[in-house]
Amino acid sequence: MQTPQIRIGTRGSKLALVQAEQVRSLLADTHEIDLDAIEIVIIKTSGDRIQDRPLSEVGGKGLFTKEIESALIEGEIDIAVHSMKDMPTTLPDGLVIDCLLPREDPLDGYLSPVASRLRDLPHGSVVGSSSLRRQAQIKRLRPDIEVVMYRGNVDTRLRKLREGVVDATILACSGLRRLGLEHEITERVDTQDMLPAVAQGAIGIEAREADHHMAEILRPLNHELTSICVSAERALLAELDGSCRTPIAGLAELDETDCLMLRGMILTPDGTTCHETQRTGNAEDAVVLGADAGRELKARGGPGFFG
16 A cells, blocks of 8 residues: 555535545546555534534534644645535635536426425425525525425435425535435426525535645646636625525526626525625626625625624
């Protein structure tokens, strides 16, 4: 066994390991490195340990990153692989995300044996979701539906669905695709019904800012179009001081002329109040457009909206 040249830090879930393996393979292929020289280091996070409560009650997004970022700062790993939708907008000092892989399908997937569309669920159906954003948008679309807290890995959620614990659930299409479970998706939920989480479907690679050697290694892996869209969405989120305690959604898309279209949304947890906005502009103005959209939504929501 070779001494590892690169150590990749990741959570230990099946999806996280698939994503880390994707990065490992890309690094090996791009730089002609033996796979044995790239080690995957599993790090258990607070978010993985807490399974009995909504994340919004115990600290939000940082629960899935803090321990991994500590290992990166301490030099125990060289890079970290993250689902970008789990990343806080502010990173610890000395860490950067300069590399994003090509984005998978950003939409939400509706899964149910009861009805072919979320809109068509029978009155009073029960939908399981641990996401405040999804809960709020479900209640906005269908106030008659009961939404219950629903945590656990993908296999656990699918098992509960088959056992009839809930009538339906919502999961990211990207995660299901990466796990080879695309066939489980009953409906890709249209963005008019459910706008996805900021950066959903994007994989980011975090490194130490001072590690210029690693920056050069990662540079060929970066997908520019994904970086542009994610930067717009995260700029919107940053203006809103977004956390898991506020339902926030956002999606940026680039057309063939490099015109960027960004949609953003904030909701109350019960879905009864919703503010939406949209920006269109040049790709190079992605961050400016996102920040401007975020400021508008923050002003429209008012100081009490984000309590």
